Amino acid sequence: MDGFAQLPGGRRRRLAQGISCRGVGLHSGLTLTLSLLPAPSGAGISFRRTDLGVTIPARADHVVDTRLCTAIGMEGQPQARVGTIEHVMAALAAAGIDDALVEVDGPEVPILDGSAEPFIFLINCAGAAEQYGQRHSLQVLKAVRVEDETGAWAELSPLDDFAFEAELEIAFPGTAIGTQSLALRVSTASFRAELANARTFTLAEDVARLRAAGLARGGSLANAVVVDGPLVVNPGGLRSPDEFVRHKLLDVVGDLALAGHPIAGRFRGARSGHALNNRLVRALLADPTATRLVTGHALEAVEAPALLAATAA
Template identity: 65%
Template sequence: MDGFLPIDRTSRRTLKTAIGCVGVGLHSGRRVSLTLRPAAGGSGIVFRRTDLGIDIPARFDRVADTRLCTALVAEDAPHARIGTVEHVMAALAGTGITDALVEVDGPEVPILDGSAAPFVFLIDCAGTVALPLAAPAIQVLRPVRVTDGEAFAELLPARESGFDAALTIDFPATAIGRQHLSLRITPANFRAALADARTFTLAEEIARLRAAGLAQGGSLTNAVVVDGPLVLNPGGLRRPDEFVRHKLLDAVGDLALAGASLSGRFVGHRSGHALNNRLLRALFADRSAWAPAGTEVPADGVTSRLPAAAAPAMA
C-alpha cells in the first residue's frame, strides 16, 4: 500500500455512571446480574466475575469457547468463564466505549431480548464521557483470511479510513435462506441497522441443544425461532433480513475483542464466532499484516521497519 491511511483517532470514552440489569443466561438458564461501570482511560474493556472476584480482559486471546456464543476465560483460572459476551461487546464498540468494567455475578452475560439494543439503552441511560487519551486503532495492511470448508472470514486493507463489513449467510430454512448485508460500521449505522437484530435458531435444533446443556434459558422472548418457512415468534421479525443483521452484529462484537477499532474491511461468508476469533488470531500472528494507527508504513511494504509495538489487545 502507498504510505499509510490517515485515521481519525477519536478520544477514548467511558461511562458517566454505573448502570445495571438482571436477566437470564441464554445457555445456562441462570438468573444473572450485570453492571456496567466507568473505567480509567487505558483500562480497556474488562469483565469481572463478582461471584469469584476474578477479572478477565476482553481480548481475543482469552476466548476459550465459540459454541453458539463467544466465551472468555481467565488466564490463570480456567474455572472463571464468562459466556455470551458478543452482544454487550458489540454495544460497547458500537457506542464508542473503549474503557469499562463489566461486572457479572455468574458464568454468562444475560441475553435480555437477544440483541444488543438493551445494552445500548443502558449505555445511553448512563451517559458517556470522553477521556483525555486517543482511542486505539489498528490498520489492516495485508489481507488475512481463515476458512472452514465453504465458510470464510477475511480482513482487507481499508479503501479509506474506517471500518466496512460485508457478510453473507446461507441457511436451508426457507424463512432465512441466503441473505447479504454490506455496511460501513459507524455509531449511527450500528444503532440504526444492527443493534436490535436478535439471535436466532432452528426449531429442529432446540432439543439437541438442550440435551447438550445449551439454550437452557432460550425462549421466544429472547430468540427468533424458525421452523422451515415459518417464524414462530408471535411478533414476527423486526426486519426481513434480521438474520444476517444479527450475524453481522455478532461479528462486530467478536472483532471488538481486538482491543482496538479496526481500520479495514471485513468480509465473511457463513462465518460465525469461531471463524471471527480465528481471524483475529491470524491477524495478530502476522506482524506484517497490521500496524497501530498513526504508524507510517513503508510504501514498499518492508514491514521489518515497523516498530515492535504490541497490539493494544496484547498490551
C-alpha cells in the same frame, strides 16, 4: 465520537457512570446481574466475575469457547469464564467506549431480548465521557483470511479510507432464513439503525439437542427468533426481513472488538460464525505486517505481542 475507525486519534472514552440490569442467561438459564462501570484510561474492556473475584480481559487470546456464543476465560481456571459477551461488546464498540469494566455475577452475560439494543440503551443512560489518553485504532495493511472445512470463510482487507466496512452472506437452505447477504459501512449511526435490534436465532429442530448438551436453557421466544422449516415461530414475526444476516453481522462487530482497538478495514465473510471470527482476529494480530497501530495522527507498525500488551495495559 464515532465508535468505529472513522477518524484517527481523539481522546479515549469511558462510561460517565455505572448502570446495572438483570436478566436470564441464554445458555445457563440463571438470573444474572450485569453492571457496566467506568474504567481508567488504557484499561480497555474487561469482564469481572463478582461471584469468583476474577477479572478477564476482553481480548481474542482469552476466548475459550465459540459454541453458539463467544466466551472468554483464564488459562488453568475452567470455572473463570464469561459467555455470551458478543452483544455487549458490539454495543460498547458502537458507542465508542474504549475503557469499561463489565461485572456479572455468573457464567454469562444476560441475553435480554437477544439483540444489542438493550445494551445500547444502558450505555446511552449511563452516558460517555472523554478521559486522558489517546484512542488507538488498528489499520489493516494486507488481506488476512481464514476458512474451515465446510468452505465457510472470513477475511479482513485494507480500505482506501479510515473506516470499517462489512459484508456477510449466510445460507440456511430449506428454512425461512434461506440465503441472505448484507453489506454495510459500519458507523455508530448505522449500527444503531441497521444492526442493533437484530435478535439471535435458532432452528426449532436444534432446541432439544442444545438443551441436552446443557445449552439454551434460558432460551425463549422472548429472547430469540425460532425458525421451524419455512415458518418463523415468534408471534410477532421478524423485526426486518433480513434480521438473520443483520444479527450475524452484529456478532461480527462484537467478535472483532476483541482485537482490543477499532479496526479500520473491510470485513467480508460467508457463513462465518464466532469460531471463524475469533480465528480471523488471532490471525490478524499474529502477523506483524498485517496491521499498524494508529495513535492520534501518527502511524506506527506494531507487532502482535506488543499490541496485546497494549490492550491489557
